[in-house]
Amino acid sequence: MIYLDNAATTKLDDMAGEVMLKYACRDFYNPSAIYGKGSDMSKCVRSAKEVIAKSLGTTFEDNIIFTGSATEANNLAIMGAFRKNFGKMLFSYAEHPAVYNVAEKLKLQGVQVEYIKLQPTGEIDYADLERKLDQTVSFISVMMVSNETGAINDLRRVYELKTKYCPNAIFHSDGVQGYGKLKINVEYFGVDMFTVSGHKAFAPKGIGALYVKNKTILNPIIYGGGQEYGIRSGTENVPSIMAFKTAVENFGNIKDNYTKVQEIANTFKEKLEGCDVKINSYHSPYVLSLSFRGVNGETLVHMMENKGILISRGSACSSKKSGNRVLESMGLSHEEILGSVRVSFSKYTTIEEACLAGKTLCECYIDLKEKLKWEK
Numbered sequence: 001m002i003y004l005d006n007a008a009t010t011k012l013d014d015m016a017g018e019v020m021l022k023y024a025c026r027d028f029y030n031p032s033a034i035y036g037k038g039s040d041m042s043k044c045v046r047s048a049k050e051v052i053a054k055s056l057g058t059t060f061e062d063n064i065i066f067t068g069s070a071t072e073a074n075n076l077a078i079m080g081a082f083r084k085n086f087g088k089m090l091f092s093y094a095e096h097p098a099v100y101n102v103a104e105k106l107k108l109q110g111v112q113v114e115y116i117k118l119q120p121t122g123e124i125d126y127a128d129l130e131r132k133l134d135q136t137v138s139f140i141s142v143m144m145v146s147n148e149t150g151a152i153n154d155l156r157r158v159y160e161l162k163t164k165y166c167p168n169a170i171f172h173s174d175g176v177q178g179y180g181k182l183k184i185n186v187e188y189f190g191v192d193m194f195t196v197s198g199h200k201a202f203a204p205k206g207i208g209a210l211y212v213k214n215k216t217i218l219n220p221i222i223y224g225g226g227q228e229y230g231i232r233s234g235t236e237n238v239p240s241i242m243a244f245k246t247a248v249e250n251f252g253n254i255k256d257n258y259t260k261v262q263e264i265a266n267t268f269k270e271k272l273e274g275c276d277v278k279i280n281s282y283h284s285p286y287v288l289s290l291s292f293r294g295v296n297g298e299t300l301v302h303m304m305e306n307k308g309i310l311i312s313r314g315s316a317c318s319s320k321k322s323g324n325r326v327l328e329s330m331g332l333s334h335e336e337i338l339g340s341v342r343v344s345f346s347k348y349t350t351i352e353e354a355c356l357a358g359k360t361l362c363e364c365y366i367d368l369k370e371k372l373k374w375e376k
């Protein structure tokens, strides 16, 4: 089987799996317990924060809050920072539903929510952002890398614009699809909050983290025993936290991995040369959105599955719906959206896999076109 849906989830790092088991079965103590084994666990959680903080370009481990997912971290960033006196809230139109649906909820409640348009490349339209920025803006959320297209936003540029027009606004970024794949420096980016997810980066599912520069901007969104500085109650998920730490320690060289994946993506694209296909991705080589003319992308996904190759229709969260908000706002036609599929690579994808998958996808497309011609 060839797995090319790494933007949906990644396999668990082998060593992280072993660590997870160790902390589930042997070192299973509650970090809040006052006996030695408890404080050992508390130290472990802290050591994981140090590793994650470092991977985000900061040395402040107390600025890392563990959550049950990136969805929760995004909800915490937005709802935890939200105040009654908030002015305008700006969100990029490409946001994952874990941000977009929170924005929609706030909008329904009467909050002034506006969306930043996208360029045809999928990156935000900085001129549109600049038009929408003024002193009344309280909150900005712009994702680092699109889960649909791999488009990369220039977070530093967003920060500089924010500083010019509304220096006090809170700046959040969903960094899930950039984490472990691109260099991250939250201090250089100028973000107040940054979200990451474990399972997109070889850690287990059900663990995420939020970097927050200044914890006083956050109120909890769930209440309980006061863990995680009182911001995210609930007994710490030590097995997943420690596995997350291990997966991050095993990221390897981000630049070398990027170069390798770039080569893989190029090889894959070369194999599509005989197809009538439009490439909707211009930035990160890890995510490739493709629109095949005259066919249904869903059929292609199933044809590929029958040949032992897993690709996807789009983000796992939108794949069951017929439209695609992100591709639509990049200016793609209904036909291009209907014929779209997403292929996403990882540092473990090989050139041979990319070659075979590209060739097979091209063959599936040609077969499908032929079949549709006879059905007409």
Ligand code: PLP
Pocket: 007, 008, 069, 070, 071, 072, 096, 098, 143, 145, 146, 147, 174, 176, 177, 197, 198, 199, 206, 207, 208, 315, 316
């Ligand atoms: N943000 C982005 C950009 C994503 O791609 C995803 C998952 O697809 C999420 C957030 C949600 O992550 P999690 O599954 O950890 O809640």
